[in-house]
Amino acid sequence: MNVIWLILIIVSIITAAWTGRLEELTKAIFDGAKAAVEISLFLLGIVSLWLGITKIIEDSGLIYRISHLFRPLITRLFKSIPGDHPAITSITLNMLANLFGLGNAATPLGIKAMQDLQSLNEKKDTLTFEMMLFIVVNTASIQLVPFTVVGILSDFGSQNPSGIVLPTICATVISAVIAIGILFLFRRFAK
């Protein structure tokens, strides 16, 4: 991340100077700061909401029911999570939310899952393989129907707006599998 951030900043400033867009660049930097605040306020709301709901799930013992149900699926991929750990429930809920395209639930539940995975982490400043796997699965964003895109296509009078649904599902599934494959490949060579 350090390298990428550095490259983005340096390239942006040099290019802006080159193309004479320094004024726009300065404005964009402050716009970025403002957007970060707006998104954080939005996150504050939905993250608190879902942490409240998941607390009820924990206190009522529902968490054990859910993790018991999905344990076979989740531990097949996330091998080092103990069978009764809360991470199983939060990962399950995050994946279900992603599947239904519920971004406002998926992100907070994903944050919860990261915290649950962190509680299993022995080196608190370093990512575990399970955390990387979870993030890679999330960035592949497995989703059943891309509502926004289909909506835009039909707004502009497409003959067959939902025609892109099948290729999109295929693309997500294939790229998720390949992404997981790349991660495992990196682990092998990192050793």
Add this chain to the structure above:
Amino acid sequence: MKTITFISQLVIPAFILFVVLYGACKKVRVYDSFVSGAKEGIRVTVNIFPYLLAIFIAVKAFQASGAFDIIRAALSTSLAALGIPPEVLSVALIKPLSGSASTAVFIDIVKTTGPDSLASRISAVIIGSAETTFYVLAVYLGAVGIRKTKYLVPVCLIADAVGIIIAVTLVRLMF
């Protein structure tokens, strides 16, 4: 399509109702429980904020600097040789950085090339199947305050690039 839309609208209310009822049946004081869980949200969001700030500033600056146009100009001729519409490149480059910006670019492509053009279809599949990688990284890494990311970032970027190639190939095969 209609049933799927209906189900996706039903999921969250139904889930919340189920959780609250289940809690009440198990004699949990659901209101107190909810409030004590929600309190955690403030700490989490405060932890995430600096990561988001760093990413948003870099992404906005990059967009404003005109670097995109230079990259696009450099790559578009070689893409045209492969039969990939140059518009697709804009979506592919911007999607990992910003969700709202990629939607705006997509709407622009649909407007200029028509909703059933090859460029629109490939862009649609890219937007539907790719994720705003940098945002996800900032939020999830920020939530646990981890700095040592090992090989995660290169894996995500390679996966993004592969995803775009897959999207282009599938649209060409399936339409």
